[in-house]
Amino acid sequence: MGTRIYECISRIAERIIDNKEYLTELDREIGDADHGVNMARGFQAVLEKVPQDSDDVGAVLKKTGMTLLSTVGGASGPLYGTAFMEAGKAVAGKERLEAADVPAILDAAIAGIQKRGKAAQGEKTMLDALIPALETYREKLESGSDLSEAMDAACAAARDGVEFTKTIRATKGRASYLGDRSIGHQDPGATSATLIMEAVRDFLRG
C-alpha cells in the first residue's frame, strides 16, 4: 500500500492500461494507432517510478508528469506530461487535498495543455472533455454540492464532451490531416482524459 496520492495515481494508471486496446482502436480510425500503446507504456512507467511513500501531492504529480514526458512517445507525452507537471505546481507542498483544490488542479492542467498544444476548445482534443468538466465542477461546488457530487457531474460533462467530439472536425494533431473524414469519430485524447477523470472519481468513492 502506498500513500493516498500514490493510490490515486495508480488507479489512473490501471484504468489507462486496461483501456490500451480501446484507445488504440479509436486512434486507428483517425490517427496513427498508437494512443493506447503510448499511454499504457507511459503509465506503466509511472507505476514503477513514482514514489509510493511520498505524501507530497505536488511532488508526486510532478514526477508523474516528468515520467509521462519521457516515456509516452507520442503527442500525448508532452501534453499529459505538461498537464500533470502544471497540476503539481498548483498544489505544491500540499499533503492533503480539499474539494476546492480540484478546480486549481484542472485549471493548471488545462492551461498546460493549451500552452503545449496551442489548441482551443472545439478542435476535437482532450480540451473538449476537460474544459466542460472543470466548468461543471465549479458550478456544482458554487451551488453547494460536495466533492463526490461535483466529480460525478464533472465526469458526466467530460463524457458529453467526448460525444461532442464525434460531431466536429479535427483541426489539431494527426487527425487534422483527415479533414472532414474525422467527423463521426470520437477523439482518443478526449476519451483518455475522461478515463482519467473517472478513475479519480471512482478512487474518491472508495
Next chain:
Amino acid sequence: MVIVSHSSKIAEGVCELALQMASDYEKMIPAGGLEDGSLGTDPMRILDALRSANDGDGVAVLVDLGSGIMSAEAAIELLDGEFPAKIADAPLVEGAVVAVIEASTGASLEEVIQAAESARGEEKL
C-alpha cells in the same frame, strides 16, 4: 544544432546529408525516435541532445511533425535557461542543410535560425 524526428533514421539521415556540406562541424546532434528504437519523440532524449550540441552560444533545433515540436518545446523548458535554444520554423531537410553551413562559420544562434527559416519559402519547381 539538434535534429528532432519521430524516426531515428530520419534524424541521423538528415545529419548525414547536411554534414556533407560542413563535415568538420561537430555540434550537429540527432534526437530521433524513442530509447527502444521505436517511432516517437522523447523530450528527455532531446534534452540530452541539446546539452551535447551546446557550444556556449546556444542551440538551434529543427523538428519534423506534431509531437516533435511539442517535445522539443518541452525539452527547452526543462533546460530552464541553462543556455539559449530555439526552434526554427523551417522545413527539416532543407532547413538543416542551410543552417549547418551557417553554423559551421561560427554564426550566432539568431543567424542560424534565420538561415534555416530562409529555406521555408523556397519553391522546388
